[in-house]
Structures are given as C-alpha cells and as structure tokens.
Amino acid sequence: MIFAAIAVVCGINLVVQTHPISSALSLVGVMGALAALYLLLGGEFIAAAQLVVYAGAIMVLFVFVIMLLNAGTESRGRRSWAQYAGVPLLLVLLGLVACLIARGMPASENVVFGQFTKGGPLDIGRALFTTYLLPFEVTSVLILIAILGAIVLARKEID
C-alpha cells in the first residue's frame, strides 16, 4: 500500500516534471517501489532483476544520454487534437479497466506474503531452461542484434 502510493506519486511526477533528469529520477522511484511490490508477491528473482536491470542498467543509460545530450527544460509546444481528446479517453480507459478488475476479482482475496514461494531463482531457472529454453535462446540472439545495432547507430561516421 505504501509502495503503491510511492509508485503512483513518482509516476505522476514523471509525467508532470519538465526536466528530463527529474523524470528519470521519478522513474527510478517507480521501479524501486515496483521491486518491493514484486517481493511482496513472492517474486524474489524478478524483484532483484528489476532493481539490477531496470533501476540500475537502463536508468543509468537514460541518465547518461540525458547528460550527454545536455537536455534542458522542454518548451511548451502546440497542443494537438490528440492531447485534447486524450484526457477524457484516458480517464474512460482507467475507469473501464478498474471496473473490469473490480468485477472480475473477488475483493476478499488478500495477498499474503509468503503464500507463493515459487518465485525464487531455483524455480525460475528450472522453468527457463526446460519449458522456455527456445525463447531464452532467441532472446540471447535478440540481445546480440541489439548490441550490434546500437554500435552501428552510435558510432562516428568513418569516411
């Protein structure tokens, strides 16, 4: 509950702040709070991976690029029709989803810490290397392609 409040506040802060660095730090807050929530839901491995991969690696990448590009405060642009139509549509979407969730899920079923214990590295690894072996290997190829693509895109032009 506390972590959910932290996540929502940081998420709002991400959207509201005008400076990219502030948004990035808010996103780190969201990810930290989500890691705590994963831990409460029994996902020890995913919580650790969230902290290491997201809050660590990806956000460092973001902050690095922001610093590198010297990104300043963004200017107020022209508002397009999508933004005027967006707010009520987003609220409708949120209401609809919340209504569906409230109808589909029994409200009495509480989350109890420690009830789901299969989220540790042992069970994750077993599932990853037996049932999901092919997607895992394909993912490694995807990462290799991403590395090559990033290098090709970001290198200096050699003439």
Added chain:
Amino acid sequence: MPALPASVPISWYLTLSAILFVLGIAGFLFRRNIITVFMSIELMLNAVNLSFITFSYKLKQVDGHIFSFFVMVVAAAEAAVGLAIILTVFKNRQTLQIDELSSLKN
C-alpha cells in the same frame, strides 16, 4: 481502526498496474521531449510486468515471472537501440523536441 491495512486485495495490485499504464500513456501523449516519451514507454512496460507478476501470484504459477523476465530483457534491448537512435537524431538535427522531428510527415 487501522489507517493502513496490513494486506491488500489482489485487485488493488491490478488497479495500480492500470493507473501506472494510464500515466505512461499520458506521458507518451503530452510530453514533447523524446527522452521523456521513451521513459513513458518504460513505465508502461513496468505496469504490464506488475500485472504479469500479480496474475502469476493468483494462479500460483511461475510462468508470469518468466514472461516478466522476457519483457525486461526486451526492454533492455529496446532501450539500448532507442537511445542510440536518439543520439543519432540529435547529432543530425540538434534537437530533442518531437514537434521539430517531423520529416516523416506528409
């Protein structure tokens, strides 16, 4: 009466996921900085991850964790390539405002 309940229903987790997703869409729509738009996408991915983990808890299966792991990996690859593209765009156009990057329009 206690102000904060010790344990919350599962539906609250899903509602938090929906709220974060909507916030991500709002950032995607309203922000003009290409890096912030990119961060909004990451926020949406995180919201979906929370849904996966919650359903994994509810169904008592580990598959949701695996899917969440794959989403994380793909997000990492996407962030690397996307930020490289942003670097290239900035090198060529000297701007980060998405309104000025409209050469694909018309």
